[in-house]
Amino acid sequence: MTVDRRSILRTSAQLAALTAAGGLLAGCGREAATAAGAPHPPAASPSAPPTSGSPHSPDLIPHVPAGPAAASPSPTEPASPSPVAEQPPLAEGTPQEVVNGPRDRPQVALTFHGQGDPALATALLQAAEQRGAQLTVLAVGSWLDQQPQLARRILDGGHELGNHTQNHLDISAMSPDQAFAEITACADRLKALTGSIGRWFRPSEAQYATSQVKEQALRAGYEHLLSFDLDPRDYADPGADAVQRRILTAVKPGSIVALHMGHQGTVDALPAVLDALRERGLAAVTASRLCS
Template structure:
């Protein structure tokens, strides 16, 4: 006779004896008698049910094996969360060449005896156009200066590093590009300071140059407010090809190349397709004329 059959027979014998004694069974752990439900097969705690012999939670019919209570595990921070809690190092400010002695407070052009010119861009508009323009300049080894609008940096903060990482220069063109000449001193200073704050936070520097918005030249009041914020120099321009009117690329090239000469500061705009399309031809024309596009600081160094 097999062990399983002997176990079943012993179980049946115990059941018969208990039934004869009044049908009383003891619930596991209760200590109080109860009557067996008809048709229910109760397994005594000491009897091993073969189907549980491989179950590590089975404890001879007495329920799961007891274990010492353990404290819940400390949640481990993810790598991203850990990185977010680490202090962020301030950005490294760009290194600028010292300006030549006698550089005026308001620069309209650089030395006329040299072959350098500065292509400057109003920094705003579609970032895809801005990136395409920077790439066109970099493909020909040209460096440009972007006079950035602070509200644009609020929308496109990544463009600040993109400009500097390409070897270009950043300057301040006010926070909202309003008519700064019509403001009172406090309003003008706030427009300059807000853009300076964005530049400082994103690049580690407010930049060297300030350019007034909606004006070619700065009034004395605007110059004073720019100096109060930290700008010793205002950057104007002597060549304005009016690309903001969206001429054809050929017309824009003609306007620039007909007016530019050594020392010129050219005012152009990001965010205009005509400027992106015209830039390669402008750079080729400057090269034929022996002129080299450099940053505003390099022009005045």
């Protein structure tokens, strides 16, 4: 399935409007709750990650800081994703949308769109497990309908499973009832297969959720939405080397990386990415562990 979700990423003004409505967080703080089945592996020994070349690269999709004070990066500053400016308190009843984790902890979260060839998905999980890494998979419900065994396979491997809608359509363009149906249909699959709807919901065809989508996610039982601050665009199949370079030039403590199952280049890039992260003292953990 060809995905062109970048075409609908929000402008700075749109992000500011989302922020004003509440619920968009730069970091996930120190929350202790975790999704059912999510592990708590020990964190890697802290060490400062070395600087590796210039991260100013046209390969990267940067996160655009919210608000009018956001400035363009200088030639010496990275064009990589950066945390959102300090946000106002969340409106009561508004789901938290997490963009990145704490920057003072040597951990990152590799998050995956769960869809595609089950053989590639299994190979990716195995590569992570061989290196002691835990992933977060935001599964598409229709994929779980076709590959129900992968739900337990993900959790049994020590990874985390969340909701990425039933059919991966443009949820921002849907009516409230349509959006709710997309979220709950996938949640029902997760509950039937694992006993839990999972902690995280990620909107389809969008980096950030609209206020309407947030309302429907909360209505469906999700208090936490999972965004990201680093997008290597692996869905465009640029090859393993490009995926690896795009991640490693921009990753930092607390990064949440958006990746995709079902792409050979991503599977091929993962071992080298995990080895490089370990050399920098960064542990790949689940999103819930990152936010614990």
